[in-house]
Amino acid sequence: MKALIIGGGIIGSSIAWRLASDGVEVVVFERARLGQEASWAAVGLIGPQAEAHEPGVFFDLALAGKRSFDEIVERLTRESGIDPEYDHEGVLYVAFNDAEKADLQERAKWQRAAGGNLEELTPREALKLAPMLSEKVIGALHMPTNWRVENRKLTQAYINAALVKGATFREGARIDSIVTNARGATGVRLGDGSTESGDLVINAAGSWAGEIRGLEDDRIRFYPVRGQILCFDARPGLVGPSLLSAGGIIVQRRDGRILAGSVFEEAGFNKSVTLDGMQRVSQAARALVPTLKSITFREAWAGFRPASADLLPVLGPSPTVSNVLYAAGHFRSGILLSAITGEIIADLAAGRKPSIDLAPFSPARFRDGTARPVKLADWK
Numbered sequence: 001m002k003a004l005i006i007g008g009g010i011i012g013s014s015i016a017w018r019l020a021s022d023g024v025e026v027v028v029f030e031r032a033r034l035g036q037e038a039s040w041a042a043v044g045l046i047g048p049q050a051e052a053h054e055p056g057v058f059f060d061l062a063l064a065g066k067r068s069f070d071e072i073v074e075r076l077t078r079e080s081g082i083d084p085e086y087d088h089e090g091v092l093y094v095a096f097n098d099a100e101k102a103d104l105q106e107r108a109k110w111q112r113a114a115g116g117n118l119e120e121l122t123p124r125e126a127l128k129l130a131p132m133l134s135e136k137v138i139g140a141l142h143m144p145t146n147w148r149v150e151n152r153k154l155t156q157a158y159i160n161a162a163l164v165k166g167a168t169f170r171e172g173a174r175i176d177s178i179v180t181n182a183r184g185a186t187g188v189r190l191g192d193g194s195t196e197s198g199d200l201v202i203n204a205a206g207s208w209a210g211e212i213r214g215l216e217d218d219r220i221r222f223y224p225v226r227g228q229i230l231c232f233d234a235r236p237g238l239v240g241p242s243l244l245s246a247g248g249i250i251v252q253r254r255d256g257r258i259l260a261g262s263v264f265e266e267a268g269f270n271k272s273v274t275l276d277g278m279q280r281v282s283q284a285a286r287a288l289v290p291t292l293k294s295i296t297f298r299e300a301w302a303g304f305r306p307a308s309a310d311l312l313p314v315l316g317p318s319p320t321v322s323n324v325l326y327a328a329g330h331f332r333s334g335i336l337l338s339a340i341t342g343e344i345i346a347d348l349a350a351g352r353k354p355s356i357d358l359a360p361f362s363p364a365r366f367r368d369g370t371a372r373p374v375k376l377a378d379w380k
């Protein structure tokens with residue numbers, strides 16, 4: 001079998017590794033350079049409890065995503081020769097006022113019931129765990145198994161491991177459309193007019209997944225949700241656990257860089273860093289770690305979270321074109337969900353039953369009207 005993957009971000013690369021490991025011939029098409037979009041911009045939480053707002057299908061997928069990641073990370077490190085810096089520092093989710101504290105208590109309740117691992121901490125206990133934390137915190141939830149990676153290294157690890165298994169990556173290769181015959185997809189057409197034939201096409205084009213021509217009848221809208229990150233240079237080990245509040249997040253890398261994020265904005269494909277974004281991020285970051293105000297600023301960037309109309313991932317077969325699978329719409333959780341997405345797509349390609357029920361994530365939901373669109377403003 002020959003599989004053609006559109007998009008060389010973390011999702012396309014993870015799929016390439018799993019398919020190539022199964023002996024599938026794989027070609028990944030990346031219109032620009034590999035791994036330079038959302039997968040580069042992220043902060044890298046592998047944090048199902050930090051990312052889910054309610055119990056249900058997404059939380060279950062996120063938990064399964066963490067388990068899948070834990071299962072592959074050693075093998076991936078070995079096969080790729082790249083350490084993705086999987087730090088076993090948990091997440092400390094803090095409250096600054098009564099409403100936020102009530103929200104954390106509610107979160108603790110449903111997460112415990114749904115299988116999450118957490119501890120409710122007093123401010124004193126939270127400060128013991130993270131001495132840089134603001135003394136204005138009035139309550140905290142510790143999620144000790146919500147860890148983090150260096151997502152740029154992780155993306156490169158999937159790419160390297162896929163290369164070792166024989167996958168081909170083509171940079172500067174934009175896919176324009178799916179080539180079909182009466183039975184379904186037979187390949188892809190590139191922007192320069194050339195074609196490549198294959199038995200299976202996988203749309204892993206992130207925020208651009210809706211732009212591939214030939215899939216219009218699937219009626220799936222993908223759009224970019226901009227995030228902005230401020231990055232500081234600090235002493236390694238300064239912050240400890242990743243710090244999360246209703247307003248933002250702080251994550252430290254092994255080399256000392258502190259990443260502060262983020263905002264959720266609909267700004268089209270405009271990847272600018274803005275004064276408003278920087279102001280909101282710095283306000284939330286200073287509230288979490290007041291001493292950040294005098295730590296050396298290094299750089300800022302923005303990236304696009306790939307969203308679908310109901311803000312859930314889109315995983316599985318196209319309802320209108322046979323031999324096309326979607327692996328897109330991972331929104332704010334594509335790093336966390338990278339391993340399980342590779343696993344699911346490899347299972348579907350091989351005719352194996354995936355380990356989770358894919359019905360809630362089926363691409364067909366937009367065409368058959370069962371998707372429940374969610375506005376970004378209502379989600380936050």
Ligand SMILES: Cc1cc2nc3c(=O)[nH]c(=O)nc-3n(C[C@H](O)[C@H](O)[C@H](O)COP(=O)(O)OP(=O)(O)OC[C@H]3O[C@@H](n4cnc5c(N)ncnc54)[C@H](O)[C@@H]3O)c2cc1C
Nearest residue numbers: 007009010011031037039044045175206227333334335336
């Ligand atoms: C600020 C920020 C913070 C985040 N933090 C986290 C986090 O802590 N944890 C987490 O799990 N997730 C996080 N995310 C989300 C995560 O980054 C994304 O969900 C994930 O990277 C999506 O991966 P992807 O491969 O689908 O998309 P991308 O990385 O965007 O890759 C898609 C690729 O497809 C290519 N492409 C597009 N169109 C075509 C075409 N026609 N032909 C060929 N190639 C094409 C693009 O050039 C791109 O390289 C964050 C995102 C942002 C922006």
